Amino acid sequence: MKAELLEIIGDDKRVWVDFIDEKYYSDQLGRIKVKPGAVVLPLKTKEVASVVKFANENSIPIIPRGANTGLTGATIPVEGSIIIDLSALNHIEAFDEETLTVTVQPGVPLEEIQAFVETKGYFYPPDPGEKKATIGGNISTNAGGMRAVKYGVTRDYVRSLEVVLASGKIVEVGAETIKNSSGLDLKNLIIGSEGTLGIVTKAKLKVLPKPAYTMSALAPFETLEEGIDTVLEILRANVDVTAIEFLEKEAIALSEKYLGLVFPTHKGNAYLLFTFDGESMENIRAYSDKVKDICRTYGALDFINLEDEEALQRTWQIRGAIVSAVESTSEQEPIDIVVPIHRSAEFVKYTKQVSQKYDIAVQSFGHAGDGNVHLCIIRGDLEEEEWKNRLDQILEDLYKKAHELKGLPSGEHGIGQTKRPYYLKYADETQIALMRGIKAVFDPKGILNPQKVY
Amino acid sequence: MKAELLEIIGDDKRVWVDFIDEKYYSDQLGRIKVKPGAVVLPLKTKEVASVVKFANENSIPIIPRGANTGLTGATIPVEGSIIIDLSALNHIEAFDEETLTVTVQPGVPLEEIQAFVETKGYFYPPDPGEKKATIGGNISTNAGGMRAVKYGVTRDYVRSLEVVLASGKIVEVGAETIKNSSGLDLKNLIIGSEGTLGIVTKAKLKVLPKPAYTMSALAPFETLEEGIDTVLEILRANVDVTAIEFLEKEAIALSEKYLGLVFPTHKGNAYLLFTFDGESMENIRAYSDKVKDICRTYGALDFINLEDEEALQRTWQIRGAIVSAVESTSEQEPIDIVVPIHRSAEFVKYTKQVSQKYDIAVQSFGHAGDGNVHLCIIRGDLEEEEWKNRLDQILEDLYKKAHELKGLPSGEHGIGQTKRPYYLKYADETQIALMRGIKAVFDPKGILNPQKVY
Numbered sequence: 001m002k003a004e005l006l007e008i009i010g011d012d013k014r015v016w017v018d019f020i021d022e023k024y025y026s027d028q029l030g031r032i033k034v035k036p037g038a039v040v041l042p043l044k045t046k047e048v049a050s051v052v053k054f055a056n057e058n059s060i061p062i063i064p065r066g067a068n069t070g071l072t073g074a075t076i077p078v079e080g081s082i083i084i085d086l087s088a089l090n091h092i093e094a095f096d097e098e099t100l101t102v103t104v105q106p107g108v109p110l111e112e113i114q115a116f117v118e119t120k121g122y123f124y125p126p127d128p129g130e131k132k133a134t135i136g137g138n139i140s141t142n143a144g145g146m147r148a149v150k151y152g153v154t155r156d157y158v159r160s161l162e163v164v165l166a167s168g169k170i171v172e173v174g175a176e177t178i179k180n181s182s183g184l185d186l187k188n189l190i191i192g193s194e195g196t197l198g199i200v201t202k203a204k205l206k207v208l209p210k211p212a213y214t215m216s217a218l219a220p221f222e223t224l225e226e227g228i229d230t231v232l233e234i235l236r237a238n239v240d241v242t243a244i245e246f247l248e249k250e251a252i253a254l255s256e257k258y259l260g261l262v263f264p265t266h267k268g269n270a271y272l273l274f275t276f277d278g279e280s281m282e283n284i285r286a287y288s289d290k291v292k293d294i295c296r297t298y299g300a301l302d303f304i305n306l307e308d309e310e311a312l313q314r315t316w317q318i319r320g321a322i323v324s325a326v327e328s329t330s331e332q333e334p335i336d337i338v339v340p341i342h343r344s345a346e347f348v349k350y351t352k353q354v355s356q357k358y359d360i361a362v363q364s365f366g367h368a369g370d371g372n373v374h375l376c377i378i379r380g381d382l383e384e385e386e387w388k389n390r391l392d393q394i395l396e397d398l399y400k401k402a403h404e405l406k407g408l409p410s411g412e413h414g415i416g417q418t419k420r421p422y423y424l425k426y427a428d429e430t431q432i433a434l435m436r437g438i439k440a441v442f443d444p445k446g447i448l449n450p451q452k453v454y
Numbered sequence: 455m456k457a458e459l460l461e462i463i464g465d466d467k468r469v470w471v472d473f474i475d476e477k478y479y480s481d482q483l484g485r486i487k488v489k490p491g492a493v494v495l496p497l498k499t500k501e502v503a504s505v506v507k508f509a510n511e512n513s514i515p516i517i518p519r520g521a522n523t524g525l526t527g528a529t530i531p532v533e534g535s536i537i538i539d540l541s542a543l544n545h546i547e548a549f550d551e552e553t554l555t556v557t558v559q560p561g562v563p564l565e566e567i568q569a570f571v572e573t574k575g576y577f578y579p580p581d582p583g584e585k586k587a588t589i590g591g592n593i594s595t596n597a598g599g600m601r602a603v604k605y606g607v608t609r610d611y612v613r614s615l616e617v618v619l620a621s622g623k624i625v626e627v628g629a630e631t632i633k634n635s636s637g638l639d640l641k642n643l644i645i646g647s648e649g650t651l652g653i654v655t656k657a658k659l660k661v662l663p664k665p666a667y668t669m670s671a672l673a674p675f676e677t678l679e680e681g682i683d684t685v686l687e688i689l690r691a692n693v694d695v696t697a698i699e700f701l702e703k704e705a706i707a708l709s710e711k712y713l714g715l716v717f718p719t720h721k722g723n724a725y726l727l728f729t730f731d732g733e734s735m736e737n738i739r740a741y742s743d744k745v746k747d748i749c750r751t752y753g754a755l756d757f758i759n760l761e762d763e764e765a766l767q768r769t770w771q772i773r774g775a776i777v778s779a780v781e782s783t784s785e786q787e788p789i790d791i792v793v794p795i796h797r798s799a800e801f802v803k804y805t806k807q808v809s810q811k812y813d814i815a816v817q818s819f820g821h822a823g824d825g826n827v828h829l830c831i832i833r834g835d836l837e838e839e840e841w842k843n844r845l846d847q848i849l850e851d852l853y854k855k856a857h858e859l860k861g862l863p864s865g866e867h868g869i870g871q872t873k874r875p876y877y878l879k880y881a882d883e884t885q886i887a888l889m890r891g892i893k894a895v896f897d898p899k900g901i902l903n904p905q906k907v908y
Contacts, residue, residue, distance in 0.1 A: 430623050
C-alpha cells in the first residue's frame with residue numbers, strides 16, 4: 001500500500017506507513033490503542049478522493065480524523081486501516097456577504113471560524129465547549145454547545161457540503177439556497193454520520209449578523225433540582241435567552257482550584273448560568289429582569305448580572321475548565337446523555353443515586369436549556385479492573401435510565417465506538433437495519449469508519 | 455383486493471373499489487387523471503400499516519394523500535394503486551407544556567394546529583399560504599411559508615414522527631429530546647420525501663411561546679429589482695424580521711379586483727411586505743424604523759406601518775388571494791423555484807424576458823427573504839396544444855436559468871410528478887443514484903408513491 005499512497009499523495013512527508021506517530025493509535029482519551037496501516041495528510045479534496053478510491057478498490061478501512069478531540073472513540077483505527085488526517089485541509093476559502101455564508105475546509109478549528117467571521121461583523125452560533133475541534137468533526141457529530149437554546153446546533157448552520165463518497169466520487173449535497181424541497185435530504189444524512197457515509201471535504205456554513213450586545217447572569221440555588229425546574233418556566237416565558245448552563249458547587253470548586261480563580265458566588269449548591277444577546281442592552285436587561293423574577297420565584301438565592309467584563313470572563317473560564325480540572329485529578333469517563341427537558345432534574349438526581357450505589361464520584365454539568373446532561377464519572381484511585389468493572393455497571397444503569405426517560409445516549413458528542421454497545425442495546429432494531437441499509441448504499445464494502453455508531 | 459381491504463378496514467364505508475369518487479383520480483390541478491384501483495380511509499395507524507403490508511406483499515402501489523392541496527402532482531395515482539386517504543386521521547392527540555410540543559395525526563389541517571396551539575398561548579411558526587393543507591402534506595414536502603425568514607421551515611419544527619414503512623412496520627424516528635446526535639438522521643430523511651419512503655401517521659411538533667405583538671409594514675418601489683435588492687441589506691442589519699414578501703402591481707390589481715378590496719398603496723410597481731413580531735411593541739417599532747431607513751436609502755417611495763388592524767387584514771388578504779385571483783381568470787402553472795438570495799432579482803428579471811419571449815403572462819410573487827420565487831404562468835385564452843407547447847418551452851428556460859443561478863426547482867412545494875423531469879435533468883446523477891438506493895432500502899418493491907420525485 002505504501003507505493004500507491006506515495007503515488008497518490010506525491011510527497012513522502014505526508015504519507016506514513018512504516019513509522020506512524022503513536023498519536024494516531026487512539027482517540028483523545030487514549031484508552032484503546034490500535035496501530036493503523038497508514039496515515040496520509042492530504043492537502044486537496046482530490047487527494048482525499050484518490051486515497052478513498054484506492055482503499056475502496058482494495059477493501060482497506062478508512063478512518064477520517066481532524067483535531068482528534070472527540071470523546072467517543074470515533075477516530076480509533078482498526079488494524080490495517082488508512083487514517084486520513086484532515087487537519088491540513090485547514091483553509092477558510094471564502095466569505096460571502098451576498099449569501100451570508102462562510103466556506104471552509106474540514107480541518108479548520110471552530111475557534112478560527114468564529115474569530116474570522118467576527119472580524120467581518122458576523123457570527124457563527126454553534127459553540128461547543130471544545131473550541132479546538134475542527135469543523136469537520138463538528139459536522140460529523142452534529143455538535144451542539146452552549147448557544148443551542150436560542151440558535152440551534154451545527155445541523156442548522158450547514159448550507160451545503162462537499163463529500164467524498166466511498167467510490168471516490170465527489171458530490172455536493174445541500175445547496176446555496178436557503179430553502180430546499182428538492183429530493184431526499186442527503187445533507188442532513190451526512191451531518192452526524194461520524195464519517196460512516198462519506199468524508200466531508202468542504203462546508204458552506206450560514207452566518208448571522210453579530211449581535212451588538214451580550215450579557216451573562218448567574219443564579220445560585222440551594223439544590224440543582226430547584227435550578228433545573230426553573231428552566232422550563234424560563235423557556236415558556238419567551239425571554240430570548242441564548243444559553244442556560246447548569247453547574248454544581250463541587251465541579252466549580254475543582255475548577256476554581258485548578259485555575260486559581262474565584263467564582264462570583266459561593267451561595268447554594270448549584271448554579272444556572274445564563275447568556276443573552278441582542279441589538280439593544282435595554283432589551284437584554286428587560287429579559288434578564290424577567291428571568292431574575294422567575295428565578296426568585298423558584299427559590300434562587302441570588303441573581304448576579306455579570307456586567308463586569310472581568311467577572312464575566314472569569315465565570316466562563318471556570319465553567320469551561322471543569323473537564324480539565326476533573327482530568328487533572330483523575331481519569332474520567334465523559335457522558336453526553338440527553339433527556340426530554342422536563343426529565344433533566346430527575347435524571348441528574350438519579351446520577352447521584354448511582355454515584356452513591358457504586359461509590360464513584362460523578363460530576364454533572366451541562367446544557368440545562370436543552371436537557372443535555374454532561375457527566376464526568378471519576379476513576380479516583382481505583383485499580384484498573386475495579387474501575388472498569390464499576391464503570392461498566394454505572395454506564396449500564398445510566399443508559400438504562402436515560403432510555404426509560406425517553407432520552408438518548410448522545411446529545412452532541414456522537415456515538416462513535418465507546419457508546420455503540422449502549423446505543424445499540426436500546427435503539428430500535430428496524431431503524432438500525434435501515435441505517436445499515438443506507439450505509440451499504442453509500443459504502444457497499446463497508447470501508448468508511450467501520451464498526452462505529454450503528 | 456376488495457375482500458382483503460374490507461377485512462383490514464372492517465367498514466365498507468371506508469373502502470372503495472368498484473365506485474371511486476373522481477376526486478381521487480388526480481391532484482388539485484386536475485390535469486392528469488388516472489383511476490386508482492382502490493381508496494381506503496383509515497382511522498388508525500394500525501389500519502394504515504395493515505393496508506401497506508397487504509400492498510407490499512402483493513406489490514400494489516400505494517399513494518398517500520391528505521387534503522390534496524399539493525401543486526406538483528405528488529398524489530396522482532398510478533393504475534391499480536391503492537390510495538390511502540389520511541384525512542380522517544385528523545386528531546390533535548396531545549399538547550404538552552413540559553416538552554413544548556403538540557402531537558398530531560397527519561390529516562389535521564395546518565390552520566387547525568395553528569388555532570389550537572394559539573388558544574394555549576403558543577404558536578406553530580411554519581406558515582405556508584395554503585392553510586387547509588394537512589400537516590402530513592406539510593411534512594412530506596418540508597413546507598416553508600411566510601415566516602421562514604425568522605423561524606425556519608417545517609423541518610425545523612418536527613421533533614419526532616411515527617412512520618409506517620413499506621413492510622407495514624411502524625417506527626418512531628426522531629426523539630422527544632431537543633438535541634440528538636445518536637445515529638443517522640432518519641427523521642430528516644423522511645421529512646420532504648413526499649411519501650416515497652414511508653407514511654407519516656403521527657408527528658410531535660415543537661411549538662414556541664406566542665409573541666405578544668406582531669406588526670406588518672409595506673414599502674412600494676418603482677421596480678421589483680430595487681425592492682429585492684433591499685432585502686439583503688435588511689437581512690444583514692439584524693432587525694429580527696419575521697417575513698419579507700414581494701408583490702407586483704399587476705398581481706395586486708388582479709387580487710384587488712377578485713376580492714373587491716383596495717390595497718393600502720398604489721405607488722410604484724412593486725412592494726415589499728414585512729412582518730415583525732416580539733415581546734415589546736417598542737422593539738418592533740425600533741426594528742421597523744431601521745427597515746424603513748434601509749428601504750428609503752434603496753429607493754422606496756413610501757413606508758406604511760400597517761398598525762390599523764383592518765388595513766393589516768386587508769393587505770394580507772390581498773396577498774393571500776393572488777393565486778385564486780389568477781385562477782379565476784385562467785388556468786395557470788404554479789412555480790416554486792428557489793435561488794440563492796442575491797440572485798432573486800436577476801431571476802425575477804429573467805421571468806419577464808421569457809414572458810415576453812413566449813408572449814405568455816407571468817405573475818411573480820413570493821418569499822423575498824429567502825429567494826423563493828413563486829410564479830403563475832398564465833394560460834390566458836391559448837388553445838390546449840399551443841399552451842402545452844409554450845408552457846413546456848418556458849419551463850425549460852426557467853429551470854435552466856434557475857440551475858445556472860445555483861437554484862433548485864422547489865423551495866417548499868416539493869418535486870412530485872410534474873416537476874420531476876426538470877429536477878432530474880439538472881440533479882447530480884450520483885446523488886439521484888444514492889436516493890434510489892435509499893428508496894430501495896426503505897421500499898424494496900417500490901410500492902410507495904412510485905414514479906415520484908427522484
